[in-house]
Amino acid sequence: MTEPLTIYGDPGSGNCLKVKWVAAHLGIPAVWRDVDVPGGGTRRPEFLTLNPAGRVPVVVLPDGAVLSESNAIILYLAEGSALVPAEPLPRARMLQWMFWEQYSHEPYIAVRRYQLHYLGRAPEDLDPKLAERGTDALRLMEATLARSAFMAGETLTLADVALVAYTRMAHEGGFDLAGFPAIRAWVGRVEGELGIGPYAGPA
Numbered sequence: 001m002t003e004p005l006t007i008y009g010d011p012g013s014g015n016c017l018k019v020k021w022v023a024a025h026l027g028i029p030a031v032w033r034d035v036d037v038p039g040g041g042t043r044r045p046e047f048l049t050l051n052p053a054g055r056v057p058v059v060v061l062p063d064g065a066v067l068s069e070s071n072a073i074i075l076y077l078a079e080g081s082a083l084v085p086a087e088p089l090p091r092a093r094m095l096q097w098m099f100w101e102q103y104s105h106e107p108y109i110a111v112r113r114y115q116l117h118y119l120g121r122a123p124e125d126l127d128p129k130l131a132e133r134g135t136d137a138l139r140l141m142e143a144t145l146a147r148s149a150f151m152a153g154e155t156l157t158l159a160d161v162a163l164v165a166y167t168r169m170a171h172e173g174g175f176d177l178a179g180f181p182a183i184r185a186w187v188g189r190v191e192g193e194l195g196i197g198p199y200a201g202p203a
């Protein structure tokens with residue numbers, strides 16, 4: 001790829017940052033276009049023409065093809081790279097964690113963060129399931145990372161990119177990582193490998 005692709009994203013969104021990080025890590029030229037999610041940018045008619053699902057991230061490839069869903073986008077970008085294991089079982093293990101991220105991690109940790117941090121809702125007004133299920137997700141990650149350096153084994157894969165996105169911001173969702181030492185060490189390893197530095201608020 002020599003022509004840049006365009007990433008439509010909100011810099012406060014972990015789902016969008018996944019795409020930015022993978023493109024940068026792999027040296028894929030990319031132009032970032034801000035879409036203001038809290039300001040309703042994903043619901044404007046011109047954006048809905050691009051992605052009728054009304055969500056970021058969205059990528060427009062150099063040939064004009066449009067792709068959405070963060071984990072589908074990063075898989076497309078990283079095919080053939082060291083971020084995607086070539087062998088079927090390690091590849092499936094990576095995908096296992098990427099699907100898990102979308103169904104069992106992001107809907108609790110990212111959603112609680114959005115409600116607290118962006119919508120300014122009080123913790124007592126939130127569905128308690130968000131904290132319970134988010135903590136369950138962190139416990140499973142902690143147990144996994146006590147056994148291996150990365151989520152799908154001993155090397156960085158897209159599973160780590162997908163999961164680090166909201167785990168490193170989990171404190172903004174009211175999740176205290178103090179009791180999860182293996183996760184904290186892993187966040188540092190992944191940030192180091194991606195060259196993104198420690199989380200210091202929306203980029």
Ligand SMILES: N[C@@H](CCC(=O)N[C@@H](CS)C(=O)NCC(=O)O)C(=O)O
Nearest residue numbers: 013015037042055056057069070071
């Ligand atoms: N499963 C999607 C989730 C995308 C998503 O929920 N994006 C949020 C920002 S993180 C969004 O665009 N929300 C805008 C809206 O719901 O109007 C992905 O991984 O890309």
